[in-house]
């Protein structure tokens with residue numbers, strides 16, 4: 001299976017585990033144990049019970065009639081926006097906290113940029129009664145006050161990262177330093193299909209419940225488990241990896257990823273990683289990333305906080321370079337208009353990340369009978385202020 005990770009942790013030429021020696025024992029323990037733990041019957045039972053009763057899965061596969069009329073195709077929305085906490089991220093944090101428990105870890109750490117992964121992590125720590133420390137850049141703490149409040153209410157400690165640009169990359173460095181200093185009792189929950197092997201594969205497997213449900217739901221609704229297209233937005237790439245997972249080897253299913261084109265690909269203000277990126281190493285993984293000629297990581301930009309990441313998971317770097325995945329860069333303006341359109345055609349206010357996936361509908365020439373599944377990764381409540389300012393509401 002060419003799109004699954006190999007034994008060394010690579011997707012094609014991307015992936016691996018480029019880590020300081022001090023982290024080797026932690027990563028090696030995880031690498032040796034993650035698959036056997038995830039395959040245990042008792043793990044699967046508890047994971048799926050929580051996904052059902054706590055997260056609210058399966059999420060509906062909703063036939064969007066008015067959207068379908070507009071774009072002249074059969075468009076289904078996979079409603080990850082209806083998950084507890086408002087997005088797909090909780091699928092992964094539930095999986096990883098069950099794994100941490102089985103590894104005997106009592107203390108959980110995570111990094112967060114916009115705060116969504118911090119909230120999803122704080123949520124499952126409260127659920128399991130585990131100590132939770134969230135590293136967050138000082139600048140992000142100021143920009144994302146509501147999520148900081150949520151994390152605190154959920155009992156987490158939010159620790160400011162005060163070095164460098166005081167954003168996500170610095171928070172990640174602090175979290176890694178913490179993990180090196182507490183290898184015995186601490187587990188690090190990473191929030192997307194990024195980081196050293198085995199994280200990208202592990203997170204993709206937890207999120208693969210999305211495509212597993214799509215297959216079953218489409219079979220019931222359309223008599224076939226395969227759509228013609230699957231569309232998802234890509235920050236690090238976890239909701240897309242989950243939506244693509246069971247279709248990776250079905251070459252007839254077109255996989256479409258949407259990245260943040262920001263103010264335009266050549267404006268210097270974007271996060272269009274696959275288009276602008278070159279091979280490099282970020283967060284312990286070899287992948288495509290936005291960097292200067294001398295290899296400094298460039299500060300990404302997007303109107304949506306969840307897409308503003310300078311790299312992309314190694315699976316997506318491989319999907320891009322192999323041509324299996326088709327990547328589009330969507331500008332802020334295109335995303336905002338597509339988000340508003342969904343509000344008014346379907347009565348659903350999407351997360352601005354998901355609006356980037358919606359904007360792709362306008363870029364493709366569909367046939368009327370085409371079945372299109374769009375992964376609606378999250379709801380727009382968290383983005384209301386951005387919508388208000390953008391549309392002068």
Ligand SMILES: *Cc1c(COP(=O)(O)O)cnc(C)c1O
Pocket residue numbers: 087088089116191192193233234235236237238239240306307351353354377378379
């Ligand atoms: C975090 C987030 C994303 C981006 O993360 P991926 O790992 O690329 O899925 C997309 N949509 C929503 C709603 C998010 O919260």
